[in-house]
Amino acid sequence: MLSSxxxxxxxxxxxxxxxxxAFMFDIFTPLAYLIFTVAxxxxxxxxxxxRYLAIFSPFIIVALGFSWMTMLYTSDRFAGGEIVFxxxxxxxxxxxxxxxxxxxxxxxxxxxLSLMFVLTTDSxxxxxxxxxxxKLPPKLTFGILAGYRFLPTFRHEFEVLRQAHRIRGVGxxxxxxxxxxQFRRYSIPLMANAIRKxxxxxxxxxxxxxxxxxxxxxxxxxxxxxxxxxxxxxxVTAFFAVVFASYLFGYLNIFGYQF
Amino acid sequence: MKxxxxxxxxxxxxxxxxxxxxxxxxxxxxxxxxxFNIQRGETVLLMGPSxxxxxxxxxxxxxxxxxAVEGWTKGTIRFKGSDTxxxxxxxxxxxxxxxxxxxxxxxxxxxxxxxxxxxxxxxxTPRGEMDGRMEEVLEATGMTEYRYRNIHELSGGEKQKxxxxxxxxxxxxxxxxxxxxxxxxxxxxxxxIDLISRLKEDWNMSVLVIEHQLDDWVEQTxxxxxxxxxxxxxxxxxxxxxxxxxxxELKAEGIHLPKVVKTAVENGIPGRPLSEADLVSxxxxxxAASEHKSPAMPGSSGTILSLNQVxxxxxxxxxxxxxxxxxxxxxFLAIAGENxxxxxxxxxxxxxxxxxxxxxxxxxDKAFEKWDEKDLRRQLGFVxxxxxxxxxxxxxxxxxTFGMKLxxxxxxxxEQRAKELMxxxxxxxxxxxxxxxxxxxxxxxxxxxxxxxxxxxxxxxxEPTFGQDARTTDELMKIISSLQxxxxxxxxxxxxxxxxxRYCERVCVISSGTIAFSGSPDKLWNRxxxxxxxxxxxxxxxxxxxAVKGEKPHAVVR
Numbered sequence: 008m009l010s011s012x013x014x015x016x017x018x019x020x021x022x023x024x025x026x027x028x029a030f031m032f033d034i035f036t037p038l039a040y041l042i043f044t045v046a047x048x049x050x051x052x053x054x055x056x057x058r059y060l061a062i063f064s065p066f067i068i069v070a071l072g073f074s075w076m077t078m079l080y081t082s083d084r085f086a087g088g089e090i091v092f093x094x095x096x097x098x099x100x101x102x103x104x105x106x107x108x109x110x111x112x113x114x115x116x117x118x119x120l121s122l123m124f125v126l127t128t129d130s131x132x133x134x135x136x137x138x139x140x141x142k143l144p145p146k147l148t149f150g151i152l153a154g155y156r157f158l159p160t161f162r163h164e165f166e167v168l169r170q171a172h173r174i175r176g177v178g179x180x181x182x183x184x185x186x187x188x189q190f191r192r193y194s195i196p197l198m199a200n201a202i203r204k205x206x207x208x209x210x211x212x213x214x215x216x217x218x219x220x221x222x223x224x225x226x227x228x229x230x231x232x233x234x235x236x237x238x239x240x241x242x243v244t245a246f247f248a249v250v251f252a253s254y255l256f257g258y259l260n261i262f263g264y265q266f
Numbered sequence: 267m268k269x270x271x272x273x274x275x276x277x278x279x280x281x282x283x284x285x286x287x288x289x290x291x292x293x294x295x296x297x298x299x300x301x302f303n304i305q306r307g308e309t310v311l312l313m314g315p316s317x318x319x320x321x322x323x324x325x326x327x328x329x330x331x332x333x334a335v336e337g338w339t340k341g342t343i344r345f346k347g348s349d350t351x352x353x354x355x356x357x358x359x360x361x362x363x364x365x366x367x368x369x370x371x372x373x374x375x376x377x378x379x380x381x382x383x384x385x386x387x388x389x390x391t392p393r394g395e396m397d398g399r400m401e402e403v404l405e406a407t408g409m410t411e412y413r414y415r416n417i418h419e420l421s422g423g424e425k426q427k428x429x430x431x432x433x434x435x436x437x438x439x440x441x442x443x444x445x446x447x448x449x450x451x452x453x454x455x456x457x458x459i460d461l462i463s464r465l466k467e468d469w470n471m472s473v474l475v476i477e478h479q480l481d482d483w484v485e486q487t488x489x490x491x492x493x494x495x496x497x498x499x500x501x502x503x504x505x506x507x508x509x510x511x512x513x514x515e516l517k518a519e520g521i522h523l524p525k526v527v528k529t530a531v532e533n534g535i536p537g538r539p540l541s542e543a544d545l546v547s548x549x550x551x552x553x554a555a556s557e558h559k560s561p562a563m564p565g566s567s568g569t570i571l572s573l574n575q576v577x578x579x580x581x582x583x584x585x586x587x588x589x590x591x592x593x594x595x596x597x598f599l600a601i602a603g604e605n606x607x608x609x610x611x612x613x614x615x616x617x618x619x620x621x622x623x624x625x626x627x628x629x630x631d632k633a634f635e636k637w638d639e640k641d642l643r644r645q646l647g648f649v650x651x652x653x654x655x656x657x658x659x660x661x662x663x664x665x666x667t668f669g670m671k672l673x674x675x676x677x678x679x680x681e682q683r684a685k686e687l688m689x690x691x692x693x694x695x696x697x698x699x700x701x702x703x704x705x706x707x708x709x710x711x712x713x714x715x716x717x718x719x720x721x722x723x724x725x726x727x728x729e730p731t732f733g734q735d736a737r738t739t740d741e742l743m744k745i746i747s748s749l750q751x752x753x754x755x756x757x758x759x760x761x762x763x764x765x766x767x768r769y770c771e772r773v774c775v776i777s778s779g780t781i782a783f784s785g786s787p788d789k790l791w792n793r794x795x796x797x798x799x800x801x802x803x804x805x806x807x808x809x810x811x812x813a814v815k816g817e818k819p820h821a822v823v824r
Contacts, residue, residue, distance in 0.1 A: 015290050066771045099763045117391060130376075131375065131380060132375055146596075148386070150376050152373035152374055152375060152376075153373075154378060155376070155416075156373065156374065156375075156418065159418060160370065160418075164655075165648065167652075167655055168655050170614070170619050170650075171380075171650050171655040171656045172658060173639075173658075174617065174619070174643060174647070174648045174650075174656070175656060175658055175668060175669065175716070176639075176640065176643050176668070176669055176672045177658055184378075193760065194659050195702065196655055196657065196702075199654065199702060200652075200654070203371075204368075204370065204371040205681075207366065207368055207371040207372070208371045208372070208373070208374060209330075209334070210325065210330055210334060210366075211364075211366055211371065211372040211373070211374075212374050212384075213330055213334070213356075213427075214328060214330060214359050214362075214363075214364045214366075215359065215384065215385045215388055215432060215433070216359045216360040216373055216385065216388035216389055216435070216436065217356070217384070218355050218356035218388070222390070223387045223388060223390060224387050224390050224392060224393055224396075224659070225387060225393065226380070226383035226386065226387060226393060226396050227380075227383070228393065
């Protein structure tokens with residue numbers, strides 16, 4: 008279900024709440040929306056819970072790190088309220104804790120939105136949709152798609168390079184200077200091959216009659232239908248509903264201004 | 267198949283008149299005053315040594331050059347009577363299809379279906395017709411089952427067939443094949459060539475084949491064009507007259523002649539045969555007469571490397587299971603097998619680049635685990651498929667002396683040894699050149715030279731001749747056999763059974779994770795089940811021999 012939503016619409020759907028969330032400094036709003044997003048992800052797709060958690064959990068650690076640092080170094084503007092506890096020479100206030108926890112949840116919320124997009128979207132269809140709906144020029148979209156094909160080749164080539172250098176007796180680089188030299192050694196053959204391949208692909212594409220003009224027919228016609236708009240409005244409406252509920256309960260805090 | 271009826275035009279499909287092309291105004295042109303034509307329905311073979319501008323001509327014919335590069339042209343190319351310069355952007359490309367050499371860089375989409383759709387979209391094909399057109403070309407190339415597969419999972423031969431299929435969608439009047447089989451193994455190569463010969467009639471195309479490996483193409487060729495290293499056309503005519511009347515001239519120009527022609531001329535067989543079947547009916551005495559094999563080093567029977575019940579898995583998937591193999595001092599061993607059979611993995615296990623998941627390995631009577639990395643690398647060299655991967659310094663001299671420096675050799679010793687190696691490998695004039703700026707053959711030679719700072723006991727090669735032209739291959743094989751003559755054991759992975767037949771004493775065939783065969787090449791040629799199972803193609807000599815004995819030729823690989 009999620010994978011059949013038009014990719015451009017889906018991108019918009021995560022972009023709007025994603026940007027607006029950045030201004031919500033209380034805990035309730037992002038937490039409620041996080042729960043909504045995760046719930047919708049599982050209801051509308053068949054991603055295995057285990058796989059989702061495996062990808063999601065590293066971000067929890069990152070979010071914890073964000074929170075911790077924010078708690079210790081909260082800007083004076085948000086650090087009001089009573090001192091809850093002291094840690095070394097830091098005095099942690101109530102305001103600092105709220106800001107920190109909110110930031111952690113906000114980042115998790117954005118991760119959840121992004122995962123919902125990444126795990127359910129086919130890269131080819133996303134590009135085709137950007138071309139057909141967002142009117143991106145074909146030169147760019149097919150260029151990106153052609154480049155995308157190279158990623159696995161690139162990784163394989165990097166492995167071979169490392170082996171080849173080991174054979175030659177180039178050990179692990181020591182120090183910053185050594186690292187820079189090693190980077191140069193790897194990058195020259197990788198770049199040389201990449202440029203050669205890019206040229207060949209470009210020529211092959213042109214030889215099949217590709218001119219980059221926008222007047223072309225489409226095998227996969229990417230359409231925007233009622234379902235897509237329903238999906239879009241569900242997520243945006245849910246966001247404003249959460250904000251409103253937060254206001255009613257008296258939690259709402261936008262960029263430090265309590266409502 | 268093709269719907270538009272053949273037009274009985276008298277004018278040629280392609281008419282090139284005194285056409286020249288060059289990249290720089292001051293430098294010598296790449297293509298020099300070429301005049302020739304291609305008639306409708308004709309198959310023309312264009313040959314010439316590496317660097318003679320053959321591929322450039324292909325791109326000039328469909329006007330991708332000079333548009334895509336800085337360059338100048340002189341003279342005209344006419345397509346269906348009109349100057350190619352007068353065609354609109356992309357219009358010419360939709361009537362001329364090109365299949366290029368490198369199967370890895372001809373596609374821009376992930377799946378076969380989307381790649382085919384890409385071409386159809388370029389042609390503004392209405393959406394409703396696309397499905398039928400795709401089915402048609404997939405059926406024509408025998409790739410129907412591959413429609414929903416990812417392109418990067420296919421083998422080289424399959425990729426080239428998809429490249430051909432997507433070009434057929436253009437319904438081209440002219441099909442240009444720019445060394446389409448250079449990166450393929452011999453069995454896939456033969457299949458591709460046979461496919462072209464079947465398709466060109468049905469699709470009513472003229473075909474221009476650009477190749478330096480002429481075998482198998484000659485039978486279906488109507489006319490031959492030869493370009494020399496200055497980019498000039500110096501020969502033109504029917505294949506039998508060109509190959510048999512101008513034999514010496516072609517040889518002098520460094521053009522590789524078809525094996526059938528060579529055998530016929532050298533053995534004085536009458537009737538100017540161009541195909542293997544014709545050659546056989548002309549009664550060959552014994553094509554083995556001109557071949558020779560490097561003998562093993564006398565009195566060398568000590569084992570230098572042994573693998574004992576070695577197994578290896580990658581990501582829980584078993585690649586090799588229970589491989590036991592001994593390599594003797596100074597021997598010349600080839601490893602063959604299907605794509606993905608684990609040949610390269612086996613080689614990397616031998617080199618100590620990978621660790622086996624079970625089993626033991628010893629090198630010079632010492633377990634691999636006990637070897638110090640530095641000492642091991644002095645005794646065991648490894649040459650990779652792409653020479654560029656091995657380059658780590660900025661000059662040829664530094665490249666050759668890199669290992670010596672690591673081993674703490676003095677400047678005079680290094681100087682002396684480097685000089686010897688550069689002379690031996692014909693790199694003397696390139697001492698201060700950047701390795702990346704060398705030609706393909708020079709790069710290949712340098713990558714071998716850089717392994718020879720000490721005389722290693724064992725040299726491993728991972729498909730060293732893959733994608734190389736015939737001359738580079740010859741040069742390399744000469745170097746390898748001279749190393750082997752001086753006592754170094756050589757193991758190389760290859761698909762090319764002609765090389766195996768000519769140089770190796772022993773060949774191992776890897777199949778389903780184990781060694782399915784180990785023994786002399788001659789014994790392998792008599793095991794058609796193994797040869798076919800590993801998707802190998804019998805060498806020319808064995809094919810002819812078996813055909814002379816009355817067995818059906820080409821019975822092995824279809």
